[in-house]
Amino acid sequence: MPHRFSKFKTWLFVAIASLLASCVSVDQMQQKLAQSSAPQVASVAEMTYTPLKTGVEQTVLFGEKTPTFQFQHGKGYYAAFELTETGKPRLVKVKTYWSHDHLPSASILVPNLLVLDKNKQQIGKIENYRLDTDSSLLSGLTYYADLPIPANAAYLVAFAATTHSEKISAYSGDGTEFILPLAPAGKFLISAGESLPLDADFSKALIKDSFKSHAVDKVDFFYVETIAGKSIKNSRINSIEVNRGKGARIYPALIDRQVSANKPVTLGLAAKTQYGAPIQELFKKVYQVKGEITFTPQKDKKYVVKGQLAEGAASVWLEDAETHQVMDKKIVGDGK
Incomplete structure (x- = not known):
């Protein structure tokens, strides 16, 4: 037993020393x-x-x-x-x-x-x-x-x-x-990375999520869910993670992402009601709608995901942040 305890003390000393060294x-x-x-x-x-x-x-x-x-x-x-x-x-x-x-x-x-x-x-x-x-x-x-x-x-x-x-x-x-x-x-x-053509275009455009807050515990999120069919982190998920442990309150923590400009891209857009506590979804209404659009982002442009969520009238779309022009189309549904 004393031998084991000695080993444990040695391990504990090394662990503490390592922790302190990393706290520089x-x-x-x-x-x-x-x-x-x-x-x-x-x-x-x-x-x-x-x-x-x-x-x-x-x-x-x-x-x-x-x-x-x-x-x-x-x-x-x-x-x-x-x-x-x-x-x-x-x-x-x-x-x-x-x-x-x-x-x-x-x-x-x-x-x-x-x-x-x-x-x-x-x-x-x-x-x-x-x-x-x-x-x-x-x-x-x-x-x-x-x-x-x-x-x-x-x-x-x-x-x-x-x-x-x-x-x-x-x-x-x-x-x-x-x-x-x-x-x-x-x-x-x-x-x-691999070499690219001499005329490779590295220009980017920015796409931002958005939200509409109804109460301290209820927010509608409008966000990009996929790019070219691949799931990405979005503002709804990010907000859930950031607000974990804060009770029923939910404070939006928006994120954005860059995409390559001047070539077509397919985005999966989504809109969903999010409550602060998961149990609230069992007895309160959750509206949602999702779908895909395809458009060609322009260099240095900013785009925003917008939407509306209500019974029988749910929609989500992407618009030019400056002109408010809708890209490709509005995705509509009944919100259920």
Whole structure:
């Protein structure tokens, strides 16, 4: 028994030490970066470049042993990559995560990219891009982006963003929103996609969900449920998750998503009444309607899912946020 208890104490000590190590604050990370004795190169030409093979996801760790470089914003960790296929544009995907499951202590590393040509001359800088989210049982909540890389790019230098144009937030189990501070250290993943035609169009359009609130415990949601037949996260589901544990109240937590512009896309639109407590659906009326539309989004345009829910008169549609023109058609039903 004493031997087993000793093993347990050892395991507990390791677990606590690991937990404390992962709770390092952004200020502490900044201090470690400032005091880092890791090699610091004088120019991008002196960096060691790792091959970024098409379709191969690589894990990058920024920490005390990572080499540093003096960027415009100051000293920072970096990872340098050589594209193994050049001459055509492509998308490079980056994924990043919270630094810790305890949200008040969590931060996030957002990678920016310097884009270099074959002579290692800077031809671009990728920053302040939109981050989308996904989740799974294995990886938890993932923040990701598909970043367009031009045909004449040959090298990439990744470094941690110190500013970002949009706030990055996460919700705890009780629905509390936390703004994640940007971290100079941490982990992210990077991979290069297949080469694309020289005239590849990377332009995007934005599609937003909407809602109509009837009471603190009753909301009608109008949202995109599928894109090209594939289910996606929508504002109704997101609101249920955010409001879990808050009793019968439901506060709408809307999300939006980008789609490729200038080519047809099929969207599954839906409208549904949502109550704060699931049991309310047993004795109160739930109206809903759903269907598909196909349209061609225009570059940089914003579109909004709208609708009406009532007995015998339910409808949902997508409209231009500026002109209110209906895209394709209105989907109508009896609401049952």
